[in-house]
Amino acid sequence: TTIAVIGLGYIGLPTAAVLATHGAQVIGVDVNTATVEAVNRGEVPFVEPDLSVAVSGAVTQGRLKATTETPPADVFIVAVPTPFAEDYSADLSYIDAAADGIAPQLQGGELIILESTSPPGATQHMADRILAARPDLRVGGEAGRNQIHVAHCPERVLPGRVMIELVTNDRIVGGLTKEAAQRAKAVYETFCQGDILVTDAVTAEMAKLVENSFRDVNIAFANELSVICGKLGVDVWELIELANRHPRVNILQPGPGVGGHCIAVDPWFIVSSAPEEARLIRTAREVNDAKPGLVIERVLEKAARFRSPRIATLGLAFKPDIDDLRESPALRIVERLAKELPDVRIDAVEPHVEELPRSLADVPNVTLRDLDSAVKDADIVVLLVDHTVFKNADRRKLRLREKVVIDTRGVWRG
Ligand code: SAJ
Secondary structure, three states: OEEEEEOOOOOHHHHHHHHHHOOOEEEEEOOOHHHHHHHHOOOOOOOOOOHHHHHHHHHHOOOEEEEOOOOOOOEEEEOOOOOEOOOOOEOOHHHHHHHHHHHHHOOOOOEEEEOOOOOOOHHHHHHHHHHHHOOOOEEOOOOOOOEEEEEEOOOOOOOOOHHHHHHHOOEEEEEOOHHHHHHHHHHHHOOOOOOEEEEEHHHHHHHHHHHHHHHHHHHHHHHHHHHHHHHHOOOHHHHHHHHOOOOOOOOOOOOOOOOOOOOOOHHHHHHHHOOOOOHHHHHHHHHHHHHHHHHHHHHHHHHOOOOOOEEEEEOOOOOOOOOOOOOOHHHHHHHHHHHHOOOOEEEEEOOOOOOOOHHHHOOOOEEEOOHHHHHHHOOEEEEOOOOHHHHOOOOOOOOHHHOEEEEOOOOOOO
16 A cells, blocks of 8 residues: 655654554655655654654655655655634634645545644535545445545644654544545554554544643633633642542643643634634633743732842743643743843743753843753742752752742642
8 A cells, every 4th residue: 555644744754654654655745845855864854753764664665755745656645734813713824834735646546644633624625625636536425436535634743752752642533425435544554552442534623622721721721720810828838638539520730721732722723613602612722822921920929029130930831741842831931021021031941942042042131051051040949840950959959948939730748
């Protein structure tokens, strides 16, 4: 079988590599020529444990190659970004571009799988777009040469564990037709050890969005508790620890906001497709999005007590022990603090990166420094990410008692 994987990003490239390692002939397609060239050299343009070995192995064996033009194939897997537009609806332009590339290559009989996280109806939308370009083809109906098969199979892997979770997670496969779902199931069975659960396309689209909304709503509950506790003078982390001793209570951890490219985005796809009904999901998003602003207010309040304060901010990543700064509340907080306090020196500590991201690189009052020296010089220490190195730091040596400490993750309690 020849499989074309459209989009060689965080999901497409690992999927292409895993398919190739399990016997398929895989052609990766990406608009970015630098990505295509890197893959053809057997290299990976981003950090993901164990991915490099898989890609270089597949390329050396001649099972994986990359190109900028969509080739003919038996199976097409679309793994392109679906960002949200300004009105919070999904921007389907990358899916449209992928469909436009696939349409002219079809001969009938192919299977097209959408893997990108999508709003309800996107799989049907992609099929409609292909059929508009190819009125000689059809989806469903009697079996025949001019029939194509379209399915949705959302990815659910956790960044940092992609190569493991691709193989071990259960997968949901939703077909526009039953036959499409069965064919897609057969593709994933070649490498997936988890259960493959078959449904229709819209249910599969919703399943992915609902998983991430579930987490978002639960984090919002913890974040709202932290604001209430701030007002009442209660230690929110102690409160949660105690409440979680109840056998049916499991509250998540509050923090400076919710980051990443999934949990902070996907709930909006549900809200924009049912704006009147999705009240709790919308409010949870708003609660979580308000959190960085509340942290900033607290820092400004403390800073006003000093004549010329110096601030150390700990962490820029969107979650612990990774180098991923995309949609990171910590990064946003540092950017805004630097703007609000142009005369204050801010020392940003992020042990997982070697240089400041572009948005901070030219900001004159922000410097990337190591933990010890940044804290030593600081009047105010703001902990934004619960990296293990911060948790394990020797607090006495850092003389934290002499500083104003704002610990948004509760790692330095007690
Ligand atoms: N967070 C908290 N408190 C918590 C847990 C998380 O504030 O108790 C914050 C984190 O700091 C981070 C954000 O939430 O800023 C999201 O982190 P995460 O670890 O919950 O999730 P992601 O974004 O890395 O990956 C999620 C996963 N989805 C679920 O767990 C339901 C993953 O399985 C999905 O594949 C991924 O989204 C995706 O691609 O959709």
